[in-house]
Amino acid sequence: xxxxxxxxxxxxxxxxxxxxxxxxxxxxxxxxxxxxxxxxxxxxxxxxxxxxxxxxxxxxxxxxxxxxxxxxxxxxxxxxxxxxxxxxxxxxxxxxxxxx
Amino acid sequence: xxxxxxxxxxxxxxxxxxxxxxxxxxxxxxxxxxxxxxxxxxxxxxxxxxxxxxxxxxxxxxxxxxxxxxxxxxxxxxxxxxxxxxxxxxxxxxxxxxxxxxxxxxxxxxxxxxxxxxxxxxxxxxxxxxxxxxxxxxxxxxxxxxxxxxxxxxxxxxxxxxxxxxxxxxxxxxxxxxxxxxxxxxxxxxxxxxxxxxxxxxxxxxxxxxxxxxxxxxxxxxxxxxxxxxxxxxxxxxxxxxxxxxxxxxxxxxxxxxxxxxxxxxxxxxxxxxxxxxxxxxxxxxxxxxxxxxxxxxxxxxxxxxxxxxxxxxxxxxxxxxxxxxxxxxxxxxxxxxxxxxxxxxxxxxxxxxxxxxxxxxxxxxxxxxxxxxxxxxxxxxxxxxxxxxxxxxxxxxxxxxxxxxxxxxxxxxxxxxxxxxxxxxxxxxxxxxxxxxxxxxxxxxxxxxxxxxxxxxxxxxxxxxxxxxxxxx
Numbered sequence: 001x002x003x004x005x006x007x008x009x010x011x012x013x014x015x016x017x018x019x020x021x022x023x024x025x026x027x028x029x030x031x032x033x034x035x036x037x038x039x040x041x042x043x044x045x046x047x048x049x050x051x052x053x054x055x056x057x058x059x060x061x062x063x064x065x066x067x068x069x070x071x072x073x074x075x076x077x078x079x080x081x082x083x084x085x086x087x088x089x090x091x092x093x094x095x096x097x098x099x100x
Numbered sequence: 101x102x103x104x105x106x107x108x109x110x111x112x113x114x115x116x117x118x119x120x121x122x123x124x125x126x127x128x129x130x131x132x133x134x135x136x137x138x139x140x141x142x143x144x145x146x147x148x149x150x151x152x153x154x155x156x157x158x159x160x161x162x163x164x165x166x167x168x169x170x171x172x173x174x175x176x177x178x179x180x181x182x183x184x185x186x187x188x189x190x191x192x193x194x195x196x197x198x199x200x201x202x203x204x205x206x207x208x209x210x211x212x213x214x215x216x217x218x219x220x221x222x223x224x225x226x227x228x229x230x231x232x233x234x235x236x237x238x239x240x241x242x243x244x245x246x247x248x249x250x251x252x253x254x255x256x257x258x259x260x261x262x263x264x265x266x267x268x269x270x271x272x273x274x275x276x277x278x279x280x281x282x283x284x285x286x287x288x289x290x291x292x293x294x295x296x297x298x299x300x301x302x303x304x305x306x307x308x309x310x311x312x313x314x315x316x317x318x319x320x321x322x323x324x325x326x327x328x329x330x331x332x333x334x335x336x337x338x339x340x341x342x343x344x345x346x347x348x349x350x351x352x353x354x355x356x357x358x359x360x361x362x363x364x365x366x367x368x369x370x371x372x373x374x375x376x377x378x379x380x381x382x383x384x385x386x387x388x389x390x391x392x393x394x395x396x397x398x399x400x401x402x403x404x405x406x407x408x409x410x411x412x413x414x415x416x417x418x419x420x421x422x423x424x425x426x427x428x429x430x431x432x433x434x435x436x437x438x439x440x441x442x443x444x445x446x447x448x449x450x451x452x453x454x455x456x457x458x459x460x461x462x463x464x465x466x467x468x469x470x471x472x473x474x475x476x477x478x479x480x481x482x483x484x485x486x487x488x489x490x491x492x493x494x495x496x497x498x499x500x501x502x503x504x505x506x507x508x509x510x511x512x513x514x515x516x517x518x519x520x521x522x523x524x525x526x527x528x529x530x531x532x533x534x535x536x537x538x539x540x541x542x543x544x545x546x547x548x549x550x551x552x553x554x555x556x557x558x559x560x561x562x563x564x565x566x567x568x569x570x571x572x573x574x
Contacts, residue, residue, distance in 0.1 A: 002292035004265040008162035030146075030159035034265030043268055043378075044249035050500040051227050054351050056249035057268065058497070060256025061151060062144070064529030065235045066497055074218075077158045080260070083146075083157070083318075 016086040020045070033079035033090055034060070034067055045069045045079065049095045070097050113138040114448035117211050117227035119199050119392065122150020123178070123430040124422025124437035125233030131441025132231075133190040137448050139146065140225050141182075142197040142213055148182060149175070150235055151255065152430040154262040165368050168262045168287065170323075171430065178434075197223060202230055202392050202418075203569070209417065212568055214560065222564045229417040230396075231450055232525045233433075234389040234557075236423035240276070241384050242540045243486050244346045244504070245491045246539045249554035250353030254284045255384035267293050269378030273356050275299035276383040278479045279429070281326040284381050296375050298331065298338045299358050301365075306478045317471045345372060347380055356380055365483030384481045386427040387539070391557035400551050402427075406485035409462070410453065411440035419444050427476075432468040435461040437565060486543050495544065496537040498530020506544045516545050527554070531559070539550055 005012075015026040020042065027036035034057050037045060044054035046068050058066035060080050067079040072089055075097025084090075116132050118125045121143035133139045141148075147155045153175045166172040185191040194215035203210045208228045215221040238255040245251070250268060252260075254276060260266045271294045272284040285298045307314060312323060314320070331338060341361045348355045359372040386506040390398075395404040398413040404426040407413055411421050421440040422433035438461045446453035455462065482488075489495065491504030509515040509524040518534070518541055521527055527541050528534025534541075534552050542549040 002290075002454050004168075004267060004291040005160075007164070007167050007291050008156055008160075008265055009164035009167075009306075010156060010160045010162040010265055012160045028160060030157040031266075032264055035260065035266035038260070038264075038266045040267050040305055049493055051501075053247060055247065055497075056180050056251050057252055057256060057260065059238065060259040061237065063532060065498065068531070077217075080256075 013015070018084050018086070018088040018090060020090045021092055027088075030083050033069055033071060033077070033084055034076045035084050036084055037079065037090070045090070045092050047092070047094045068097070069093050104349065113230070115227045116231060116444050116448060117142065117202075117209065117225055118231045118233060118441075119143075119195070119202070119211065120150065120233035120235055120422070121145065121148040122422060122433065123152055123236050124234060124235070124424075124440075125150070125231070125431035126178045126182055127434045127437030128231050128233060128419070128421055128441035129191055130178065130185060131438045133185040135442060135445035137445040139185070139191045140194060140211075141191060142194045142199055142211060142225065144196065144198045144216060146148055146195050147181065148195075149194065151259060152433075153178075154259055156263060156265055161267060162265070167290070170283065173265045174434070176429075177266075192224075192309045193560075194225070198558055199392065200558045200560050201568075202232075202396055204341070204381050204415070204417070206395055210569070214564065219558070220561050220564070222568065224568075229419070229444055231419040231421065231444055232393050232398075232413075232436060233420070233422045233440075234392055234424045236386040236388045236427055237244075237535065238280075238383045239387050239539050240382055240536065241481055241543065242493055242495050242537075243485075243488050244490050245345060245349065245353070245356075246347055246382070247494050247497055248347050248349045248353045249351070249544065250349065251380045251382065252348050254278075254280050254381045257379070257381035258284050259288055261291055263285055267291055267379070270294060271296055271377045271381035272343070272381055273297050273299060273358075273375055274381045275356070275358070275390075276377065277301045277481055278383060278385045279475060280383055280386070282324070283385075284332065285336055286330040286572065287328055288379075288381070291338055292455035295334060295336045295381070296377050297320070297358065297386075298336050299342045299344055300338065300340050301343045301361060301482045301501075302479045303341050314462040314471065314474055317467060320471060335409050343367065343485070343488070344380065344382065345488050348374075352464075353378055353380055357512075360431045360530065365485075366489065367482070374551050376547070385476075385479065386423065386533075388424045388427065389557075390424055390551055393424065394551060394553055395555055395557075403549065404549055405558070407440075409437075409455065410443035411436055412443065426469070426472075428468055428472040432465060435465040435468065439465065489540070489544065494538050496525075496534075498532050499526040501525045501527040501537075503544060506541055510545045515545060517545070518542060518552070521545055
């Protein structure tokens with residue numbers, strides 16, 4: 001199957017490792033949290049404050065704040081905007097992200 | 101590097117701050133910088149391009165980014181124009197600057213931004229005039245299941261594809277209404293996603309009655325024909341006069357149910373079909389970003405910033421161009437940006453601009469505005485879309501306010517406008533400040549969608565707010 005990386009003939013530098021809730025996943029240089037999680041087959045990384053429902057990317061451009069996630073202990077980061085660095089620790093965010 | 105806030109440097113040339121580096125902002129920057137004005141271009145992204153020309157992150161080293169794009173030659177011209185002026189020192193391009201407020205003072209303007217991606221460190225840029233090219237964002241109307249992971253906006257799917265070379269699954273349905281759905285469907289298909297259906301609520305017959313304005317744009321019709329050919333090549337099934345009535349799944353999207361619409365825009369029951377998919381890219385049109393203009397006191401015309409023939413707002417020293425002045429696509433944004441940049445440059449240098457100098461751009465602008473007004477009357481969500489919003493459908497995604505709660509506020513508590521619904525239900529009070537749910541709440545409340553007054557265009561840390569405007573201590 002053709003992939004977006006093939007379509008754009010991208011030749012990124014070597015992948016590096018980050019973690020999602022302690023589990024290692026691969027990320028490409030400058031890839032956003034959302035892109036790396038999508039590439040790892042993960043589409044939700046937040047439980048809502050009220051009903052604890054799963055959420056992930058919605059608008060993809062930083063407007064909707066649905067993709068909030070905890071990165072390196074900082075909650076409420078927009079996964080669609082924040083680029084990853086080697087060793088970053090992504091954590092699923094429950095509710096406001098301030099009480100765990 | 102020269103400091104743009106250095107009074108010695110500032111005294112040399114008038115200084116224009118352009119906010120937004122999409123087609124309108126880039127065209128304006130190049131036009132103004134070519135005409136004796138110093139420009140600071142601020143944008144929240146890491147690279148110029150905006151949404152339409154969003155580029156893959158540089159480190160992904162895409163050797164064929166044009167495969168993700170349309171109008172690539174126009175982009176190369178814009179990008180090269182920007183680089184030439186940056187190299188010559190006429191333009192300073194500030195990337196990763198999230199502008200949250202533009203303040204008008206007695207001695208010009210102060211642009212307040214937060215440095216991204218953390219958005220905690222403040223930056224202030226002073227300028228003699230401001231040009232707002234803040235673009236737009238997508239409108240999505242709710243339906244049961246639309247909060248499931250895997251349901252993304254059509255523009256979001258495209259942004260993730262263009263910027264991050266990422267897709268959220270293997271099988272997608274593209275749905276809603278509007279010209280954006282075509283490039284999203286063909287883009288996903290070209291990137292290897294199986295596009296199971298393109299579900300468009302508009303009636304193709306409606307185009308026939310508006311041939312005047314549409315036929316006046318042969319280029320646009322050819323563009324449409326090009327998409328049709330690509331859809332055929334990728335074997336994308338097009339379901340016109342259909343709508344998605346429900347997204348199914350528990351932890352993520354597994355399927356959607358689509359239904360045909362009758363002549364009145366109501367769902368024909370008994371004619372639904374279920375399509376398995378892991379991605380639904382959905383959109384119902386675009387809305388202008390007008391927060392910065394609103395706080396500056398610029399008059400809005402409906403949902404868009406009012407501008408005159410020169411792209412001036414009614415606030416002296418403030419110009420606006422592109423989708424913030426009304427949705428109309430990249431070619432219209434380029435024409436408006438060009439006119440705005442020329443007008444701003446002339447007036448900042450104390451001369452009266454001659455509109456004959458930009459007659460060609462003005463002609464394009466008039467034609468495209470007429471074209472998009474005609475399109476707007478064709479591409480419309482189903483007339484009775486609110487009937488699909490069940491009482492337990494979440495309408496405000498941030499505060500998890502349901503359709504039932506909004507209806508109760510309207511029917512039992514007498515709410516008749518967005519603000520009252522917000523005060524009674526919290527719909528529109530969350531992180532996104534009602535940007536996503538406002539059209540839905542307006543539809544359910546039966547009131548007009550009016551622009552919200554948001555003093556700040558994005559969340560600002562309290563510490564930054566407390567120190568904003570203080571003299572710098574260095």
